[in-house]
Amino acid sequence: MTTTxxxxxxxAADTAGAAATTIASRVRDRARATPDRVAMREKVRGVWSxxxxxxxxxTVTTVAHGLLSLxxxxxxRVAVLAENRREWLxxxxxxxxxxxxxxGLYPTNPxxxxxxxxxxxxxxVLVAEDQEQVDKVLDVIDDCPDLEHxxxxxxxxxxxxxxxxxxxxxxxxxALGTAHRVAHPGAVDDLMAAAADTDLATLIYTSGTTxxxxxxxxxxxxxxxxxxxxxDGAGLADPPPGPGDLILSYLPLCHVxxxxxxxxxxxxxxxxxxxxxxxxxxxxxxxxxQPTLLFxxxxxxxxxxxxxxxxxxxxxxxxxxxxxFWLRVSDRIGARLVATGGRHTPATRLAYAIGWLFxxxxxxxxxxxxxxxxxxxxxxxxxxEVLRFFMGIGVPMHEVYGMTENSAVxxxxxxxxxxxxxxxxPQPGVELRxxxxxxxxLTRSPGVFAGYRDDPAATAAVLEPDGWLHxxxxxxxxxxxxxxxxxxxxxxxxxxxxxxxxxxxxxxELKASPYVKEAVLIGDRRPYLVALIGIEPxxxxxxxxxxxxxxxxxxxxxxxxxxxxxxxxxVDEVNRRHPPVEQVKRFRLLPKELDQDDGELxxxxxxxxxxxxxxxxxxxxxxxGPGGDR
Numbered sequence: 001m002t003t004t005x006x007x008x009x010x011x012a013a014d015t016a017g018a019a020a021t022t023i024a025s026r027v028r029d030r031a032r033a034t035p036d037r038v039a040m041r042e043k044v045r046g047v048w049s050x051x052x053x054x055x056x057x058x059t060v061t062t063v064a065h066g067l068l069s070l071x072x073x074x075x076x077r078v079a080v081l082a083e084n085r086r087e088w089l090x091x092x093x094x095x096x097x098x099x100x101x102x103x104g105l106y107p108t109n110p111x112x113x114x115x116x117x118x119x120x121x122x123x124x125v126l127v128a129e130d131q132e133q134v135d136k137v138l139d140v141i142d143d144c145p146d147l148e149h150x151x152x153x154x155x156x157x158x159x160x161x162x163x164x165x166x167x168x169x170x171x172x173x174x175a176l177g178t179a180h181r182v183a184h185p186g187a188v189d190d191l192m193a194a195a196a197d198t199d200l201a202t203l204i205y206t207s208g209t210t211x212x213x214x215x216x217x218x219x220x221x222x223x224x225x226x227x228x229x230x231x232d233g234a235g236l237a238d239p240p241p242g243p244g245d246l247i248l249s250y251l252p253l254c255h256v257x258x259x260x261x262x263x264x265x266x267x268x269x270x271x272x273x274x275x276x277x278x279x280x281x282x283x284x285x286x287x288x289x290q291p292t293l294l295f296x297x298x299x300x301x302x303x304x305x306x307x308x309x310x311x312x313x314x315x316x317x318x319x320x321x322x323x324x325f326w327l328r329v330s331d332r333i334g335a336r337l338v339a340t341g342g343r344h345t346p347a348t349r350l351a352y353a354i355g356w357l358f359x360x361x362x363x364x365x366x367x368x369x370x371x372x373x374x375x376x377x378x379x380x381x382x383x384x385e386v387l388r389f390f391m392g393i394g395v396p397m398h399e400v401y402g403m404t405e406n407s408a409v410x411x412x413x414x415x416x417x418x419x420x421x422x423x424x425x426p427q428p429g430v431e432l433r434x435x436x437x438x439x440x441x442l443t444r445s446p447g448v449f450a451g452y453r454d455d456p457a458a459t460a461a462v463l464e465p466d467g468w469l470h471x472x473x474x475x476x477x478x479x480x481x482x483x484x485x486x487x488x489x490x491x492x493x494x495x496x497x498x499x500x501x502x503x504x505x506x507x508x509e510l511k512a513s514p515y516v517k518e519a520v521l522i523g524d525r526r527p528y529l530v531a532l533i534g535i536e537p538x539x540x541x542x543x544x545x546x547x548x549x550x551x552x553x554x555x556x557x558x559x560x561x562x563x564x565x566x567x568x569x570x571v572d573e574v575n576r577r578h579p580p581v582e583q584v585k586r587f588r589l590l591p592k593e594l595d596q597d598d599g600e601l602x603x604x605x606x607x608x609x610x611x612x613x614x615x616x617x618x619x620x621x622x623x624x625g626p627g628g629d630r
Contacts, residue, residue, distance in 0.1 A: 286368020
């Protein structure tokens, strides 16, 4: 196999023999060094409540003893089914402290998926948030032979009403931990002292876009590599993250990207975690917290841009004119920053300083990004136009790349060396090569996982004996230093004319419009490309109201000829940037929003392409029929 390899610094061999360091030992050491500093904040009855590092570690110790009192032993799995909150971190760190491993479950998972994940992981203890999650678990508990205890956090609707032997309220669980701590004061310390690099730290399940989720096993060594890469200054912000930084935790903690920022980097760098109240309150919580470091998946950045566009369109004429003028200026600033790798010139610095007084400060305050000094987008491709918008208004944007199987650490755009449209350079300690025959990206580093749980065939399919990981992503080098991802190998379409097309880039260009929420390109073994497009209901709805266009439901809105023409302008604009073979010849608007419960989206909101194509086969057939150009 012929490959191209980038210089990468340290390799796995350089870290061999290092003493085991875990997120538990990092939290413990930080509590000893800075006991009174604020580790995290969470809203309690509408008021931000602070938790110090000393209190954080003290509670983790009690939770760890509680796990021991329930019979958890080294190698056992402890599952969490809850929104982002303090108990998630307490349980996560405590499980590692007793040499167990955490399994995160999405709160949106239906009961059937929960049954599969609990049974496959062999979790012995589950921490569930509330009655809704408890109900789902009790419906399938007979299918989870290893599950012995369900610790619920919110007593309302559960305590005093349910009598299942497995149920245990969080307060009673802590009481067990306190008693165990008194009776066996050195038990947790002894287990931590015996921790090994090869101990399983967490089991993270893949999104399952093409089948059953697979349990990726990440060890203490994997996690420690990710922590060091993100927090030592070489792989992320400049200056490196530290105790003075604030982050907002809002993406699901069972996703590896959020775990990197909320749990692992919090322990490694000491930055303060602020938990969003819910995904619905993220905009308000961003404004309250004004974080200094911010990570988001593309959908978040696209949604914020769509909101800005909508608010400007509905503002008073004077405010609208002022905003549009300064956004035209920011677009020129962004274009210049793209050309300079993210470095200001004297001219852009002056233009931005003036714009800060008249527009950008208020705009960034409004979207909760006034103090952001480093922002990153990852977990899925994003349109460069979206990144350029944020760069232009002063938010330092960096696209990064990683996956669960390499502990979310592969490449990143570094401050001052940003190449828009790429996912950056290999991170320190990461070897990366691109197979010249297939174009697939392979990585090797101390962050590469130990394999998939109970699935040697799947492990062998992606992990070479010498440690190289097949990512499944297709890419190319840009200027010999940066990597551009052109698509997923499994998604590459070959048209009837023999043209290979990666759909992700075109789909992301469509989704860069504030009026488009989802775009699914179709064309494999077909004569031309077509698209199924889901509208953004909020922005399209406001657009329709401004034009006095009456509608009742989402489906009704998609049938309006005016809305179809609105989307057609978006499609036409994207088509102008591509040669004819890569243009969307026809499209249809999806009559409903894609939904996880219908199997159209994964828990991470990734589109299940085959499922969508099957569900809307009538639309696809129509697009390729004689009347498809309607």
